[in-house]
Amino acid sequence: MKKCAGFLIALMVLLVASMGHANGDLHPAGCSVDNAWIREAPPVARALAGFMTIRNPADTGQLLLGAESVVFEKIEMHRTVMEDGLAKMVRQETVEVPANGRVEFAPGGLHLMLINPGQRLKAGDTVRVTLKFKGGKRIPAEFTVRPADTPKHHH
Template sequence: MKTTALTLAAACLPLIAAAAEPAPTVADAYARSANAHAGAAFMTIHNPGAADCTLQGAQSTVAERTELHGHKEEGGVMKMVKVESLTVPAGGDLKLERGGNHVMLMGLEKPLKAGETVALTLDFGPCGQVPADVPVDNERASGAPMSHAGHDMAPAAGHHHGAPATADAKPAN
């Protein structure tokens, strides 16, 4: 009986250690929309833990759906693409920024207005769920502008950008 209890306790140690890891944190977050149909959220995610955390998705009540997006080159053109996940390295940061990886808010219930806050829940799987209150700032300047001029940002539309492809994104199937 004592051996069974010790074996069970030893088997649970990795679970206890994983539960003790600090959750990822969000800093410098903001959301913006180029039109009334879609918007995006940008932020820096810090992983204080000793193991990588994978951002698997996000949820928000302001949009019909949310998607993780990155960029890839096709035929010499950078295209925004849905990605399955984004990795936040152990002890490191992941920047979600204009012209790069970001959380896409598709099918907005109403246009995003400056001064409002978008409630997001970021899903890191085993690393936990992280709520984030993201202020809307449609005027925020960026070193990598997210221009949607001439592109329809309706929920099913494709998007093209002039930003470098990201290496930490896993394309969606």
């Protein structure tokens, strides 16, 4: 039995070593998140909007599948589009972060729709949101709540 366990450990070490040498195709390389913030809303608000910049330093595009947080019942990815002069939100199932590029979640465009907050969020509070990427990679990000009068961009 001892011999058998030793063999298994050797096999696992080999497997881990070979994974370490993979060129990034198997595991999404580290995207990073910055300027992550949530727009403060009145206490009655059933949903808040979250914004951020995601950077991808890898040579392969990364696919964002969604996000989750213990503070919110559900998080969706939305894009605000203008239709007949009216702003309309369209749900996005996935968002691609291009190779060696970035994606901006910003007012008037992409945003995280943070649905049913379980607590009152005030300017200055921070909330942890975990981003989920295709391939199983999860990236936690710290979102700071900012006052609602943070300028919107209407073009």
